[in-house]
Amino acid sequence: MCPVWREIVFWLCAAGAVASGIVVFRVDSMARATFALLASFLFGAGTILLVELTYLGILVVLMMIMEMVIMVVFMVMYMMNPAGLMPMSMLHNQKGSLAIAGGTFAVLAAGVYLVDWPTSRAPRPEQPVYSLGEALMGSKMLVMIVLGLALFATIVATVVLATHRGRYDRYGDRLDRDRPDDPVRGGVGR
Amino acid sequence: MPEPGPWWSALLLPAVVAVFAAGACSLDAALRARTAGAPGPAAAALLPVRSAAGLLVQQRRRTPAADTLLWRTAGVALLAAGVLASLVTPLGRWSVGDLSVGIVWFNAMEIVAWGAVWLAGWGANSMFGLVAGYRFVAQGLAYELPHMFALTSAAIGAGSLRVADVVAAQRDLWFVVWMPVAFVVFLLTVLAMAFRPPFDQPTGQDVAGGVLAELSGVDRLVFLAGRWVLLVSGAGMAVALFLGAGGGPLLPGWLWSVLKTAAVLAVLVWAGHRLPAVRMERFAEVAWLVLIPATLLQALFVSILVL
Secondary structure (H helix, E strand, O other): OOHHHHHHHHHHHHHHHHHHHHHHHHOOOHHHHHHHHHHHHHHHHHHHHHOOOHHHHHHHHHHHHHHHHHHHHHHHHHOOOOOOOOOOOOOOOHHHHHHHHHHHHHHHHHHHHHOOOOOOOOOOOOOHHHHHHHHHHHHHHHHHHHHHHHHHHHHHHHHHHHOOOOHHHHHOOOOOOOOOOOOOOOOOOO | OOEEOOOOHHHHHHHHHHHHHHHHHHHHHHHHHHHHOOOOHHHHOOHHHHHHHHHHHOOOOOOOOOOHHHHHHHHHHHHHHHHHHHHHOOEOOEEOOOOOOHHHHHHHHHHHHHHHHHHHHHHOOOHHHHHHHHHHHHHHHHHHHHHHHHHHHHHHHHOOOOHHHHHHHOOOOOHHHHOHHHHHHHHHHHHHHOOOOOOOHHHOHHHOOHHHOOOOHHHHHHHHHHHHHHHHHHHHHHHHHHOOOOOOOOOOHHHHHHHHHHHHHHHHHHHHHHOOOOOHHHHHHHHHHHHHHHHHHHHHHHHHHHO
16 A cells, blocks of 8 residues: 555544544443444454554454443443433543543653654564564463463453352252252253 | 466456346245245346336435435445455356455455445334344354354365365365355354344344335345345355365266256245244354354364365
8 A cells, every 4th residue: 555545544533443442431321432432443453454464453443343232231221321311421520530631641742852862773573473482472472372371360260250040059969969950041051 | 277367357257246146036925925925036037127127217316314425335336245245256267266265255245235225224224124234243253253153164174264275175085075054154254244034034024024114216226136136146156165166077067057057046945935934032042052152163274184
């Protein structure tokens, strides 16, 4: 894509992401808020695709659609304003958050111009993102794999602990029931 | 070896997909007419044209306090995603866009159906639609996880997420031969993701048509077309990933692609008529306890063979 188009698409995505982000807090309905947030994420994915991180960009699209569809269930279930029937404001601590957001933006924007960024004469590597990932994570891959397993085990354990009906409910106190006592029969003939 | 087609192939894609969708829809109507006993299958095959024209001129039904924006978005999103899912599917030698992560793209576009069905159920502000929309969301993971592992098997077999590489890897042996489990699970979940029978709980009779209950006029036409297009895209991808895409003797590649896709589509539609409706709670257990382990074992088997 030629630089001009890249520029135009970037600004469309950036403006779209911010605008739909604002919409999240302006609408009454939780369904609309959730899908406005989804639109914001999709615009964000557009900017990731622009820097040619295709896998990451499309993964953001995939994951965010799944996440928002799950989130909308909980938004409608738990928020005070399920279907726009009871108006509520989603804005909290307005002055504080305005100060934090403005301050963060100012610090980051100032950093771009004030910090003396190092320059290098070394030629750009063939695959900069790949090389960066290798340099950052290469030696720590084993740790990350173990960490991944630990996190997954935590998720499973949490679900097991939180589940409403455990194996003692299903198979009896001595786990000696042949057929589990389920309110609804499952699909594998038990 | 598929390659990106010329720019105008992007304009051709919706037309090709629409022809397949119309064919599948006619076959569906003919099969339903045969089951019902009347009228003749040939006449019945034209019924979808009549009902589409009827929907075009039908006035929209309104419901109180409907969320019209989200409701309309549902159909448009479903149709657009259905067409875009075919973006990476090769027709013979050409595909419209040959993304390096085409398989992930296809899956991402299918997932849009998840949101679209929920939106269609929510937007109408009708109880039946809402129940049906939540049904689909609740079933989503049971559909998506086996589907994802079936896709993964094909990707591992080719060592690439690019559809062109998957097709090239099948030059000697189609993937369906050494990944039959992944193929069958893929077809099942394609039916499920397009909420076609026997997985048509979101539009079930027991909830008065579910998400379709209040959809009328052109909105209904767009939504139904989106559902057919999604099924077509799934059939096309099944051909590309497991049935060697345009590979075959004598005939040119594009014709093989068309024939195979039509055959897979016909099987999917026919299966919808032959199989009894699957109860949701049963399928969830089957998916988690049978299909996911089976597809995982299939992926393991493929990984070992590739190594």
